[in-house]
Amino acid sequence: MWKDTEVTRRLGLAAPIVQGPFGGGISSVELVVAVSESGGLGSFGVHHLGAAGIRDVAGRIRARTSRPFALNLWIPLDDADDPRIDDAQFARNAALLQPYFTELGLAMPPRPERFAPRYAEQIEAVLAARPAVFSFVFGIASPEVLARCRELGIVTLGAATTVDEAIALEKAGVDMVVATGSEAGGHRVSFLRGADESLSGTFSLVPQVADAVRIPVIAAGGIADARGIAAALTLGAHAVQIGTAFLACEESNANPAHRGLLFSPDARHTGLTRVFSGRLARGIENRLMRELQPHADRLPGYPVQNWFMGALKKAAAEQERGDLMSLWCGQSAALLRHRDARSLMTALVNETSALLDKG
Structure with missing residues (x-):
């Protein structure tokens, strides 16, 4: 009974479980396929990819599954x-980060022509790929994009961290809303007010959004x-989106050191910080977060800081330096038990059925 919701009917899912989309290269085709083939909605975060990369990812997912999946973009904020x-600001930030580059044996990369792919090219690639779902964060897709999605039969899914954001998404014609509480790992995806002012917890936010x-x-x-899952559905949700538990699975593209730390006592201690990308995000507290936090107000915003940290985090991951990586993690990591996505999906479905279908 609990598996029959408006979300499962609309998307053709066996269970109302959405895998959270991971940006910055930690999504994987393997994870999307595993979740979608298990009856949920697999998601791939493509905000770091150009048009060619988006086309490649969509093609590789379709080669492995005929089930619905989502592609996720960040709306320009x-x-x-x-x-x-300016060049002086760029140089000041480079000087601040230089000791960490040196520690990892890296040269500071020169200033690029662009700090991130062009959104206009990304959205055209997503529309051409025609995923079952186009999900987005940090705002609302334009009326023109939403209209094209309707024409192409693409379901739109926007994220909200407040009731007002959820109402704005509905008024714009977005099909579904992800009510995202402050417990979530990764980025706070607020867009109407500052992220620091939009920190409602999930089980306070969900029933308010459901009523609104x-x-x-x-x-x-x-x-x-x-x-x-049972609590969220009882409070009025039609589905859940799960991030950290899927990020911890071997199919994700998270570095093995990152995945291992999600199962460690360190994962009980998370913090919100802008030091890794220039936008507020939740991760396991580590040395880099602590040392850069006093400089947070002087760091450039996204995507400039994200570009600086991209090269640094890549080298840290290759050297398994968890102290110098972004370790995205939500507040419920202590509940993790499964290390592969299919086992996780099976457990989530069976155990939720035991709670809800049997009263």
């Missing part, structure tokens, strides 16, 4: 598509087992 930073909008609500943040 503020000046993110064409950031304003008529479109299906998907609960996200701090959900890692059947108890979280």
Whole structure:
């Protein structure tokens, strides 16, 4: 009974479970396929990819599964598509980060022509790929894009961290809303107010959003087992989105050191910081977070800081230096038990059925 919701009917899913999309290269085709083939909605975060990369990812997913999947983009917020930073600001930030580059044996990369792919090219590639779902964060896709999605039969899914954001998404014509609580790992995807002002917890936010909008609500943040799923559905959600539990699976593209730390006592201690990307995000507290936090107000915003840290994090991952990586993690990592996605999906479905179908 609990598996029959507006979300499962609309998307053709066997269970109302959405795998959270991971940006920055930690999504994987293997994870998307495993989740979608298990009856959930696999998702791939493509905000770091150009048009060719998006086409390649969509093609590789389709070669492995005929089941629905989602592609996720970041809507340009503020000046993110064409950031304003002068050479002096660039040099100051490079000098701040130079000791870490040196420690990892890296040369500081020169200033690029662009700090991130062009959104206009990304969205055209997503529309051409025609995934079952186009999900997005940090804002609302334009009316033109939403209209094209309707024409192409693509379901749209926007993220909200407040009730007002959920209402704005519904008014714009978005099909479904992900109500994202502050317990979630990764980025706080606020867009109407500052991320620091949009930190409602999941189980406070979900029933308020469910009361405020008529479109299906998907609960996200701090959900890692059947108890979280049952609670979210009871509070009015039509599905759940789970991130950290899937990130910890061997199919994800997270570095092995990162995945291992998700099962460690360190994962009990997470913090919100802008030091890794220029935007507020939750991860396991480590040395780099602590040392850069006093400089957070002077760091450039996204995508400039994200570009600086990209090369640094890549080398740290290759050297298994968890102290110098971004270790995205939600607040419920202590509940993790499964290390492969199919086993996780099976457990989530069976254990939620035991809770809900049997009263």
